[in-house]
Amino acid sequence: MTTSLVQKYNVPGPRYTSYPTVPYWEDESFSGKIWQDTFIRSFNESNASEGISLYIHLPFCESLCTFCGCHKRITKRHEVENPYIEAVLKEWNLYCDMFPERPIIKEIHLGGGTPTFFSPENLKTLIDGLFLRAERAEHHEFSFEGHPNNTTREHLKQLYDLGFRRVSFGVQDYSETVQKAIHRIQPFHNVAKVTFWAKEIGYTSVSHDLIFGLPFQTLEDVVDTIEKTKSLSPDRLAFYSYAHVPWIKGNGQRGFKDEDVPKDDEKRRLYEIGKQLLTKKGYHEIGMDHFALKRDNMFTSFREGKLHRNFMGYTSSKTQLMIGLGSSSISDSWYGFAQNEKTIEDYYARLEKNELPVFKGHFLTNEDLIIRKHILNLMCQFTTSWDESHLYFKELPEVISQLDEMENDGLLIIQNNAITVTEKGKPFVRNICMAFDLRLKRKAPQTQLFSMTV
Template identity: 35%
Template sequence: MRLLSQSVEFDLNLLRKYDRPVPRYTSYPPATELTEEFREIDLKTAIAVSNYKKTPLSLYCHIPFCESACYFCGCNTVITQRKEVAEPYLDYIQRDIKQMAELIDRDREVNQLHWGGGTPNYLSPKQVETLWKTINNNFTFAPEAEISIEVNPRYLDKHYIFFLRDLGFKRISFGIQDFNPTVQAAVNRIQPEAMLFEAMGWIREAGFESVNVDLIYGLPYQNLETFTDTIRKTIKLDPDRIAVFNFAYIPWVKGVQKRIAKEALPPASEKLSILQMTIEELTGNGYVFIGMDHFAKPNDELAIAQQKGDLHRNFQGYTTKPESDLVGFGMTSISMLHDVYVQNHKRLKGYYQAIDEGRLPIERGVTLSRDDIIRRTIIMELMCQFQLSKYDIEEKYHLSFDLDFEEYFIKERYNLRLLEADGLIHLSHDRIQVTPSGRLLIRNIASAFDKYLGTQQSERFSKAV
């Protein structure tokens, strides 16, 4: 289903009305629904089914280590400057890879590999190469596979960048967050402007196919003027993709955020002004608004895939690759098969112990119901394409579930009509169409089909804007 319009309208009153915590819908059900009652045999069964279907693979490697804590961070990390801690982890993640590979048919191609963290470039070149070889020796990669890595520009040099490219990484991403020195100091992420531009120069010289940078709005001491400067410097940096995340201040969940003074955070009105400026500046300078907090150049694969109706979404965010089984390695990583999601142990001790005992290192998981799968399809279609054909849903699931869309979702009609009354969507006999005003609130629109939302702990989710 081709995207009809990529325009976005900024309605201040609607944004204020709908600015409440909702899932980011990198999955449905969200990760909050994973439980420790999950059985390992259910994952093995799901893998056997996907082997039969020959579903392509997307692999993720989690490198949790960081030399210092960034106060805004919501990731699962291990903060230490003792580089020797990476040695045992490297051993265990290789064992993790090998035991999972034994369950997966070798003829299933990998079309995507991503290394995240933490800080993947915490590893030495020798350690990176060792892990790289283990993955390649145990899986079969498609020639056009997308291979990407996150890096911290504070711990880079030109040699390391060229090493990554020569090894086979094609895409690279790094966090800027904010160019302003005062903001950087407040979140313990000091990286001078010259450093960021130098790193980008090395990346371009090395010939990476695509570069993504991350920004965050809502950080301490930010205001419209300073973040406008950050946006304009980012445009000058000329990345292919830009993610502009809303800072989720949840110190009761992420203890490191207690080091941020709440009174230093910009008020809600200032954040909305920053968001409006960001959208106007980026779209006015040639970037396409993909959705939520992502922007890309018109010739980038994300923008092209969305225009064609081929954009997908998983735990790693938006992706151009076809529906694949996501298999995660390392502590806290998440695997996502057709009807099973699992997450590995969040602490090194539990992760190591499971592998030593010959078990898959999963701590919790969930098996999706038929209803979950239908709702996931709808939510992801809305999140990626900003429209939905009811007929397509009926056709896709009719043989299995005898689905009549209007009857099946009769309880959702009320909330959908409220969204239509506020101008966020247009409803017709066959279609749900998100309006330009609704694109910024796509998470709220998708949540109309979320049967878990009332039972979830909303304080664990970031606000919509």
């Protein structure tokens, strides 16, 4: 990758887990009543054919990792577990009271925070509580994020018995210098232990999350981390860019200086070399920043055009309705988004009033739905088309004109009413999606809202 391309396209840009992105939601027109109407509409359209997805946010962590951009609560007091689970199940029951029929759950993802902060017994209470008023889809996919330092064999066995078959372990980087800077001291043998346990128990997909661009991280660190990772042979990997956004996340990302973070070509080289190594070791690029071995169902989903992306990240199949439970969780009815109260105290207060704890959201216009489809296509399949009339929009000629320069740079091909991202262009897929982002174009941010695209 040439220096000029990195300099040219390294601008702040969204990661597009949604469109419109959260800063462009029209909060002023949001109402809880209309939100209920949208998720009931979506439920009626999709429950019988697809089922629904649940994302459950478990926000507690025992220590702060300074690379993290998630909503979390730092505590060592485990007596917080039971009240939180009771609140999540109360929220779920409020939704169940509104569903016209018993929901069929196809996907569950436990995120955080640190889901394995909770005891195996309490996680069982949570999952069992969900199914008091729901059915499991025949081909369900349940997954969770595990911290290698506190995930026990009991955690893995209990969740396996509850139907979980995928686990993602946060690795980030094995360098002691990097780990100290990000406050995540995590020896290789801890990761190896939980990976082997998961495979032995029967998990069919074990994933490792790696990050490039961390403070003090060198090329040698990235190579060493990938070599160690390959020795454990996880089925899939996330290899993504560290989002340095201290202006949003405050002191959590001020444990080091800005100049300690690799930038521009130095950072991009970490990705390029890392990607080359992963490819040599049998991993195939799946969507943005994700890689999988051929045996993993994410690879199959990508090849069959079934890959989907939402607030849980990439998923191997689509459900139209995704409900977020827990503080700060975001729900997606396809026609609208709704975010829960961010603080645990506000979340509890709303539930005590028997109210859905949503505090802001956005209802998608017809234009939003078209743009969302194009961005999803690009993010999940590296291609999109407007051959069908319902995917055409009046600003499309302007979008194509804006993409001409990227085509000249070899990042994409425009032909036959379609755009295809080239191998050279995959690292710039966020930039390509930004050409479709009409809301971003109409109202450029006055302050930096997003991390850099490169």
